[in-house]
Amino acid sequence: MILSAKYGFLFPDELIPGNYNVTFNNPKTNPIGVEELRKQAEHKGLMKYDEIVVVAGSNYVKIVRKVFAVKKIITPLKGLGGMGPMISAIRRAIRDEREL
Template identity: 50%
Template sequence: MKTLCVVPCGNKKIWDKNPNAGPTKAKYVYIGPFAKKCREYAMRFYPSSWCILSAKYGFLFPNDIVPGPYNVSFNDRKANPITTKELSAQVKEKELDRYGQIVILGGKNYVEMANRVFSSKEILTPLSNCKGIGYMMGKLNDAIKKGVPL
């Protein structure tokens, strides 16, 4: 069974550090510690089958281009995050439905969104029992160090 790893975007982006960065590949956009650790984990264990779930753009493959700065969160409905309906359409368009198993790294909002759009798939949420981001980071670090996926 083919597995897709979905990692979260993040509030801190390349344009916070370098305002002149311009359009940037998605794999370089999200520079916060948690987003970077999730990306490192995905590249280690799912090097050819991972994507980023962006609250603005939906599912982004690592080499997809993000045009510029934005500030949209699943936590803030006023910011107009991408809808479940739009994400479901992307699952088909981007052929993410060919994966039988989906690994979701991230918090409750990401897990809930994935459960909605991948309802017919086996969904693994290896970080869902963590009490906070520090625990999540520790779990990801241990897995990467030991070379054993969660």
């Protein structure tokens, strides 16, 4: 799943109608709320999973923790810093054929 601050949980094949500038990092951009995300998670069948893996920055992890409050949240990129180090870690894992 992809977590969009504007549209919520999206399957990879879902299309959005263009660019947008909304982020959980800035509440002034009016991101989607936790209650709406919970409804989407239920509707899209995400609540059936016991573990949720989040590959994102800390603010997005916080949102996912709120949505899936009773689930185990796994954050393999925790502590790596910004997106650059996270992307590098993912590339190394792919190159070395290993799990994060």
